Amino acid sequence: MNSPMVLYEAEFKQITTVCDTLHRDASAKAVFLVDKNGQLLANSGDTADLDTTSLASLTAGNIAATGGLAQLLGEKEFAIQFHEGEKDNIHISLVGQRVILVVIFDERSSLGLVRLRVRKACLDLAGLFEVIHQKASEQGSTVFSEITDDDIDNLFGDG
């Protein structure tokens, strides 16, 4: 019911490649991939000055609230959101019901170009996440099945 999402090295590289490609092709400032629960999965581009953890959490909150609105209106979801700022804009889209693709761009790009490139990236990502979920459910055990109670106690020992 509440099995963890597990991202292995190989798949992480693949989704990062998709984000890098989107970042380049859409002439975006930054691209993020966020779990619907607010965890940052991958990012690409100019992220050094951004608080990526907060960005991930707020994006997920935003998607959750918008999903709630959609349900009230009898819609399944609003798959795309766009926020326009004075300099920077943010394009948010849902990928396969589970992850959120965020593109931040400025005047060097345009909404049309971003939408076009996002569509392609969403297809690629949806396929990758199918594999990721399948792998997680098949492999079941994680690094955590090997840890001991002492490991957990030690973590809190000096807290």
Add this chain to the structure above:
Amino acid sequence: MSFINYSSREINCKIVYYGPGLCGKTTNLQYIYAKTNPEAKGKMISLETETERTLFFDFLPLSLGEIRGFKTRFHLYTVPGQVFYDASRKLILKGVDGVVFVADSQAERMDANLESLENLRTNLKEQGYELDNLPYVVQYNKRDLPNAVDLDYLKRYLNPTNVPDYEGVATTGVGVFDTLKAVAKQVLIELKRGR
């Protein structure tokens, strides 16, 4: 739902602080934020109304250290306690790994505690969870107030399943870290069990 990233060697988990309006959920997070080393915490976000009541959620990312080379990070969320924000509360429970119920010890808030606890069970069920199957800790907050009711009474009504519980005075930090540690530990034990 926890997230394990083998590439960045990180484990991320989500803990939600639940409870009636003005019980001290945000105060718990503020205390944790104030007392945590800068390198172990991210920015605390509070989406609140002009009167400083939580509108959507508070959010605090926290690093607890490493287990077997994996950084353990906990994302702490509070829900808005006021009854009419129920839609928001449901959203924040999505993907939860552990729950803290913050109860208000004042006699006149007993009904609000019970209502909020019932609301927690209902909203978890809607998301496909059972409170009894989740890592779960209760904190009896505001123990310093003169109108705080007996601990036995609180335990009987608010903790019938006898989960770990702590007395708290969130404004001064009493019980705050004990509560956090207890729920975080339970979350990691659940992960170890492979749930």
